Amino acid sequence: MFPNAELLNMSVDQQRYLLDWWNITESAKSIVRRLVSLVSELRLHPESSHADGMILFYRAVSEVSYGYAGTRGCIRRAFNDEYSESLRRNITMCHGFASKFSVDTKVLLERVAKQITGPNALELIHRIREVLKENDVMLHEMEIKAHAFYEKASH
Known part of the structure; x- marks a missing residue:
């Protein structure tokens, strides 16, 4: 719980929209796992481990994973009577990490790919x-669910 956080009440509709958002982040877990696994394999592969930018690329993928996990964690906390303005901001920030670092991941992948021939x-x-x-499809779906939740919260 955030110190001195004033708890907010969620309507039944808000809870439903938040659950929809949760469900899509849960659906994305397998995609994120595959992504992290493949990047780990690439990072350790002798044909690519030398590539300039590999560590940054690996780090960006880790941040994508953290963004998804953070979003799920915040949503879970919202359902456990910890829903506050601070938690709302935290959900938004975590959600943004997944999106922003996905862009970085794609840019860094292409940088690394140019140096690999095996x-x-x-x-x-x-x-x-x-x-x-x-992942882009999932992020788009998450964005739709997030907007639906926040739109319902503002009414």
Whole structure:
């Protein structure tokens, strides 16, 4: 609980919209797991481990994962009678981390990809690009759910 946080009440509709947002973040967990796994494999692969920017790329993917996890954690707290303005801001920030670092991840992937020539590592790059496309779809869905929740909260 945030110190000195005044708790807010959620309507039944707000709770439903927040649950929808939660469900989409839960659906995204498998995508994030695959992304982190593939990037970890790429980072350790002898054909790509030398690539300039690999650590930044790996870090950006970690931040995407943290953004999703933070959003889920905040939503869970909102359902446990901790819903406050501070928690609302925290949900928004965590949600934003996933989106912003997804953009960074794509930029850094292309930087790393230019330095890789091995066929196995290039296959990993291709698979990461595909997972990032799936992630974009999830982020778009999360954005829709977040807007629905906040729109309901402002009424």
